[in-house]
Amino acid sequence: MQIDHSGRCLQVIAELRRILASPHADGGTFIGRFLYLNSVLQNQNSGTKGAGLTGGVQQENLWFEMLDAGNETSSTGTARFTRACPPNTEPTRDYDYYFGDYPLSHKTIGWSGSGMLALAWSKNPEGGLERSEFESSMLIVCSRKPAARGMWSSIATGVYLVPLPVLQTTVTLTSNNKSDSIISTSDAIRCMAVAAEQRLFIPFTYDHEKGRHRFVSLWHSGPEAIRTRNP
Numbered sequence: 155m156q157i158d159h160s161g162r163c164l165q166v167i168a169e170l171r172r173i174l175a176s177p178h179a180d181g182g183t184f185i186g187r188f189l190y191l192n193s194v195l196q197n198q199n200s201g202t203k204g205a206g207l208t209g210g211v212q213q214e215n216l217w218f219e220m221l222d223a224g225n226e227t228s229s230t231g232t233a234r235f236t237r238a239c240p241p242n243t244e245p246t247r248d249y250d251y252y253f254g255d256y257p258l259s260h261k262t263i264g265w266s267g268s269g270m271l272a273l274a275w276s277k278n279p280e281g282g283l284e285r286s287e288f289e290s291s292m293l294i295v296c297s298r299k300p301a302a303r304g305m306w307s308s309i310a311t312g313v314y315l316v317p318l319p320v321l322q323t324t325v326t327l328t329s330n331n332k333s334d335s336i337i338s339t340s341d342a343i344r345c346m347a348v349a350a351e352q353r354l355f356i357p358f359t360y361d362h363e364k365g366r367h368r369f370v371s372l373w374h375s376g377p378e379a380i381r382t383r384n385p
Contacts, residue, residue, distance in 0.1 A: 159317040163291055163354050166253045167315055169235075171356055173224030174313075185358055188220050192297060193365030196265050207275060210262045217260065217295060218251060246289035248273050257290040258315075263298050265362045269306070269342050273327070273335035286335060288321040294346060297360040305343055312357040314349040321345060 174185035192213055199209035221235040239245040240255045249257035261271045273288075294314040301307045325341045327334075349355050 157318075159291060159319055160352065162253075162256045163315050163317045163352075166256065166258070166291075166293075167354050167356065169224075169253065170313060170315075173221060174356060174358075176224060176227065184220055184224060188216065189297070189358060189360055190364055191216055191370070193360070193362055194368045194370055195365070196297070196362065197365045197367070198369045200266075209264060213262045213264070213295070214250065214260050217262075221251070248288065249290045259288075259290040259292045261292060261294045263294060263296040263342075265297055265299050265360075267298055269298065269339035271337040271342050272333040273337070275333050286327065288318055288325070291318045292316045292321055292345070294342070294349075296346065297362075299362065305340065309343055309346055310350075310355075310357055311360045312355055314346045315354040316345040316349045317352070317354070320348050324348065 174183065174188075176184045178184055178187045180187060195212045195216065196209055199212070218235070218237065225234045225236075235251055235253055237251050239249070239257075240252060243252075243255055246257045248259045250260040251258055259273070263269055263271075271294075273286075292315070294316065296309065296314060297311050298306065298309070300311070301309075324345050325337050328336045328338065330336055346355075
C-alpha cells in the first residue's frame, strides 16, 4: 500500500506542535523545559571524551520522555509516540520511535555540531544489522548556533521533519572511519530546507547559556524520577 508521507508527516507536526505548546508544572511549556534541560546536557557534555555520541543519546532520550509525557493528553486517540514497533507491523531498520504506526528516525544537531549525520555511528560488522538505506522519515532537532553567513545562515533552530521520499532523493550516503551511512552536512541542510518549505518545521529559540555551570544529577534524583518505562 502506498503511503502518503507528506500527509502523515503533517499529522506528526500537528501533534508535536500541541505537545510542545502544552503547559508544564514548572509554569512554562513543554518546549521551554526541554530547551532548558537540553542546554544543561549540552554544556555538561561539552569538552568531554565521546561528548558527541553521549550528548546525542541523552538529548534524544530527553526528547522522547517529553513526547511520552505529551501522550498522556493526546487528542489523536491511538496515534501516540512509542518506542515499540506496533503489532502486526514490520519494523524499519532505521526507526527510533513511532507515531501510531508511522516510523520516525531521530537525529540531533547540537550547538557546536557540524551537521554531519549518520543512520548509525558504527561500522557494520559482517553479519550485523546494516543501515544502508532510508526506511523511515527523519525528525531533526537542531539547536545549532546561528550563523551570519555560509551554508548554515538559512537554517533556523527548531524541529525539522523530513519525509522519507525527500531523504531518498536528496541524500547520497557515504562512508568514513566511523560509519558506513554518513549523511553529509550539505545533504542534511538541503533536507531541512525542503522540510521548512513543506511546512514540516517548528521553530524554537535556544539559549545555550541557560544551562551553563549546571548539570543533571543521577545521584540526587528524587523518588519521582524513578518511573516505569512505557512501551
